[in-house]
Amino acid sequence: MKNLVAFFFLILAAAAWGLGPSSIGMERELTEGLFFPVSDYGPEWITADRNNDGKIDYAMLLNDRGERIFEAIDFNHDGYMDDFYIYRNDVLIRREIDQSFNRSIDLWVYIHEGVYVAGYERDTSGDGKIDMYRAYGQQ
């Protein structure tokens, strides 16, 4: 719960400071507080149990204007979120994915205008550090 409050604060601070999607490093730091256990998603989240196993596997957070700011999915139903969607003004700006299901993000995908892949970063060695980076589009 503390993480969520911190996350909210960072989002608000980022909005106040006018950070744009171009500052990729800064964007990524904003969600370092994201949390994996599905049981940590409290009443402020809109949640769903898509496979009816009694455990949340989808969670969405709206801001006070009713815009999506965050979604999390437990794709493999192991009780830990592994696919995170980060929005700004209801537009998808980034996905963070734990492809190896070890509760450490290993793929960050940066989205331009909600649909175009602007670039990605990967942790291919599993140590939590980015070791591959690619940017597309305008140079």
Ligand SMILES: [Ca+2]
């Ligand atoms: Ca479930």
Ligand SMILES: [Ca+2]
């Ligand atoms: Ca999972």
